[in-house]
Amino acid sequence: LHRQDVGMEVTYPLLAEVTNLYPAEYAQALAVLDALNARLETPLPEGEAVAIALHLVTAGIATGDLSYTYTMTGIIQQMVGVIEQTYGVRLPPTSVSVGRLITHLRYLFVRIHQHTQLHEERSAIGAAIRDSYPHALECAQRLAHVVELRLGAALSDDEVSYLTLHVARVVQECPAP
Numbered sequence: 001l002h003r004q005d006v007g008m009e010v011t012y013p014l015l016a017e018v019t020n021l022y023p024a025e026y027a028q029a030l031a032v033l034d035a036l037n038a039r040l041e042t043p044l045p046e047g048e049a050v051a052i053a054l055h056l057v058t059a060g061i062a063t064g065d066l067s068y069t070y071t072m073t074g075i076i077q078q079m080v081g082v083i084e085q086t087y088g089v090r091l092p093p094t095s096v097s098v099g100r101l102i103t104h105l106r107y108l109f110v111r112i113h114q115h116t117q118l119h120e121e122r123s124a125i126g127a128a129i130r131d132s133y134p135h136a137l138e139c140a141q142r143l144a145h146v147v148e149l150r151l152g153a154a155l156s157d158d159e160v161s162y163l164t165l166h167v168a169r170v171v172q173e174c175p176a177p
Helices: 015-021 023-039 048-060 067-087 096-113 124-132 134-151 157-172
Strands: none
Touching: 015 023, 015 048, 015 067, 015 096, 023 048, 067 096, 067 134, 067 157, 096 134, 096 157, 124 134, 124 157, 134 157
């Protein structure tokens, strides 16, 4: 409210991540924002729902340790940036493929955290994906390096293959640069 009073507009860069990683909390945040705006003379911008949703996520985590959640969100942002930079595109945050990518990454981070990565070495499906999408494979290997640097976990060949498939899909939906 204070920012609004002084004319300060805040842009929240986590919209895609929040809407995909925390859809229930984001829906609740939109409802809270609607309720607030019904009582305010000057309504708050819809972007404030991102901040409200993150507060709801924080409140809903019983352990109180948000470091892994923040790390995961930061890595996802970094990985999306690598894809955008590699292909010279802007990924549409509301895209179904972007949502699938983020969901895949979320489960990948869970597998890494639980030490249960896909470990079949060079499966036939993985090899077919790698052969079909060489440019996406290069990008996926860059993403694997990000994960290794940030989490200290090397991705298995099959994890890189499935990441390759998601990269290829998400880029297909982007308009040509």
